[in-house]
Amino acid sequence: MSWGASLGLLLGLLALFGVAGLPIAFTFFAVNIVGAAIFLGGEAGLMQMVRNSVDAVANFALVPIPLFILMGEVLFHTGIAFKAISAIERLIKRVPGRLSIVSVVGGTIFSALSGSTIANTALLGSSLLPEMLRRGYHPSIAIGPIMAVGGIAMLIPPSALAVLLGSLAGISISQLLIGGIVPGVMMATAFGAYIIGRCAINPTIAPSDEDGPSYSGWERWRPFVTDVLPLGGIVFLVIGSMILGWATPTEAAALGSLGSLIAAAAYRSLDRVALSRSLIETAKLSVMILFVIAASVTFSQILAFSGATNGLVQMVGALGSSPLLLAAGMVLVLLILGCVVDQVSMIMLTLPFFMPLAQSAGIDPLWLGVLMLISMELGLITPPFGLLLFVMQGVMPKHLNLQHVYRAAVPFILLELLVLGILLLSPELTLWLPGVMR
Amino acid sequence: MAHFDLWFGRLLGLIGIGVGVIFAVLTLLISADVVGRNLGLGNLAWATEVSEYLLYAAAFLGAPWLLRLGGHIRMDLVCTTLPPRARTVLELLCDLLGLAVCGVMFWYGLAAVRDGIQAGTMIIKMLVLKEWWIMSVVPVSAALLIIEFVLRLSRPFRSGAGSEA
Numbered sequence: 001m002s003w004g005a006s007l008g009l010l011l012g013l014l015a016l017f018g019v020a021g022l023p024i025a026f027t028f029f030a031v032n033i034v035g036a037a038i039f040l041g042g043e044a045g046l047m048q049m050v051r052n053s054v055d056a057v058a059n060f061a062l063v064p065i066p067l068f069i070l071m072g073e074v075l076f077h078t079g080i081a082f083k084a085i086s087a088i089e090r091l092i093k094r095v096p097g098r099l100s101i102v103s104v105v106g107g108t109i110f111s112a113l114s115g116s117t118i119a120n121t122a123l124l125g126s127s128l129l130p131e132m133l134r135r136g137y138h139p140s141i142a143i144g145p146i147m148a149v150g151g152i153a154m155l156i157p158p159s160a161l162a163v164l165l166g167s168l169a170g171i172s173i174s175q176l177l178i179g180g181i182v183p184g185v186m187m188a189t190a191f192g193a194y195i196i197g198r199c200a201i202n203p204t205i206a207p208s209d210e211d212g213p214s215y216s217g218w219e220r221w222r223p224f225v226t227d228v229l230p231l232g233g234i235v236f237l238v239i240g241s242m243i244l245g246w247a248t249p250t251e252a253a254a255l256g257s258l259g260s261l262i263a264a265a266a267y268r269s270l271d272r273v274a275l276s277r278s279l280i281e282t283a284k285l286s287v288m289i290l291f292v293i294a295a296s297v298t299f300s301q302i303l304a305f306s307g308a309t310n311g312l313v314q315m316v317g318a319l320g321s322s323p324l325l326l327a328a329g330m331v332l333v334l335l336i337l338g339c340v341v342d343q344v345s346m347i348m349l350t351l352p353f354f355m356p357l358a359q360s361a362g363i364d365p366l367w368l369g370v371l372m373l374i375s376m377e378l379g380l381i382t383p384p385f386g387l388l389l390f391v392m393q394g395v396m397p398k399h400l401n402l403q404h405v406y407r408a409a410v411p412f413i414l415l416e417l418l419v420l421g422i423l424l425l426s427p428e429l430t431l432w433l434p435g436v437m438r
Numbered sequence: 439m440a441h442f443d444l445w446f447g448r449l450l451g452l453i454g455i456g457v458g459v460i461f462a463v464l465t466l467l468i469s470a471d472v473v474g475r476n477l478g479l480g481n482l483a484w485a486t487e488v489s490e491y492l493l494y495a496a497a498f499l500g501a502p503w504l505l506r507l508g509g510h511i512r513m514d515l516v517c518t519t520l521p522p523r524a525r526t527v528l529e530l531l532c533d534l535l536g537l538a539v540c541g542v543m544f545w546y547g548l549a550a551v552r553d554g555i556q557a558g559t560m561i562i563k564m565l566v567l568k569e570w571w572i573m574s575v576v577p578v579s580a581a582l583l584i585i586e587f588v589l590r591l592s593r594p595f596r597s598g599a600g601s602e603a
Binding site: 017018019020021022023024025026029030033046047049050051053054057058059060062063066067070246247250251253254255257258261276279280282283284286287288290291292293294340341342344345384385 | 454455457458459461462464465466467468469471472476486489490491493494496497498500501503504505507509510511512513514515516517528529531532535536538539540542543546547549550553572573575576
């Protein structure tokens with residue numbers, strides 16, 4: 001079979017089963033079974049597939065995935081995150097679109113405490129959104145920032161997806177995690193500037209809300225000192241211990257989730273209900289991701305074995321495009337995929353091609369990894385199937401519909417594309433911070 | 439059948455709790471290892487290996503539980519736009535395909551276990567384990583998945599009790 005036919009067969013089956021609605025993990029397994037029978041020598045190949053799927057998940061480097069998710073879930077279900085958000089709200093005064101700014105600042109801080117974009121969006125959506133709508137905020141300036149900043153949790157460590165990407169792509173996980181910080185902060189800044197600008201020009205979309213009790217001095221700062229500053233300890237456990245080289249990403253993740261459990265106990269919020277809900281939600285998300293990993297590792301092997309990977313890489317190589325153009329092309333593929341496919345599948349589908357291509361074109365894998373993370377983050381909020389659009393729909397009041405959500409996402413999609421463009425053109429912005437720890 | 443469905447759902451629910459507990463154990467185990475090492479109290483040399491096996495067990499044993507909850511990620515863009523009848527048919531076809539996949543996993547998982555027993559293969563790292571102990575999680579997981587897929591297939595033909603998905 002020519003490489004083109006193999007590629008067409010494997011991707012065609014994948015698309016067929018996937019679009020029919022078979023869960024992604026079983027779709028990969030189904031295609032693997034066909035692929036193993038044809039390309040890996042039948043019975044022996046099928047046996048190999050089973051062993052591969054075991055080796056794929058029995059991997060210490062993947063342990064941070066559940067642990068980073070657990071951190072966010074614990075802080076969310078114990079109510080600690082809500083207290084932190086209201087403490088931040090008390091500090092931010094006299095800015096146009098105040099509550100939208102609170103959601104960007106609060107969401108960015110929570111991003112440094114949680115590896116789950118879903119927890120981040122659900123937190124802000126259930127804490128700040130009702131208040132904004134009650135005060136007459138326009139849905140676009142209320143919903144948009146929450147979804148956009150929800151996605152930042154994927155960039156700023158702890159990030160479960162960065163761990164997944166790093167471990168499968170063979171990029172240093174700690175460097176990839178640290179490499180997400182600068183782009184994450186750039187995005188939060190862009191979101192904040194946009195909100196202030198838009199609300200200053202048109203104050204009616206975010207009515208002033210400073211009619212409530214006004215706090216000053218210690219009363220204003222006390223909640224921040226008691227409810228937010230101590231959480232800095234958890235951030236240090238995760239990010240600090242990695243930058244200082246004290247702990248591997250897996251160890252940092254364990255310390256971080258232990259830290260969040262200790263914090264919850266210290267605030268006397270760790271009851272049995274909160275703990276079991278955190279663990280169950282963590283289990284759902286983690287098993288979903290891990291089982292897709294178990295299924296898809298063999299897929300990339302079959303792609304390689306059938307000659308499809310090599311054929312495609314050589315064909316693209318023959319086009320003789322520059323590394324920049326090639327990276328831009330990969331980003332474009334991810335952006336298109338992101339409109340319809342989830343983040344884990346995006347990684348699994350593209351990595352088998354992207355990493356060999358990057359290697360042959362001399363593209364820095366760390367830079368490419370961060371660009372991939374941002375492209376996938378965009379996929380979280382691009383209509384029609386961005387995951388966070390639906391998380392938002394799930395937590396928002398019923399009088400708003402999916403059209404409101406789509407419209408609210410558009411300005412923030414453009415801002416993220418802008419940041420992505422800047423990082424594409426100046427790799428040093430991404431690479432300097434990880435460079436510090438080299 | 440409905441009675442069995444209910445009972446099986448409870449079993450899967452227990453497994454879900456077990457998976458949550460595994461993640462709590464991973465947190466404590468790895469933290470103890472790091473803290474112990476940095477305080478010079480010695481380290482748990484087996485912690486890494488045990489963590490890997492626990493992660494693998496969580497992924498495979500948790501999969502049937504997640505299937506029951508409808509939590510495996512899927513693209514439902516076509517399904518949701520179809521009329522109800524066509525949708526039911528497509529769901530049935532997907533469940534049949536899922537069942538076939540798990541059947542293959544079960545068969546070859548079992549073959550790997552049998553090979554391991556016959557050849558007496560050992561995994562020698564920090565811990566010395568028989569390979570088939572580790573491999574046997576796969577057929578167990580596949581068997582639970584098969585049962586859940588069969589229950590899913592049978593639900594449209596039964597009325598009422600036991601259906602959660």
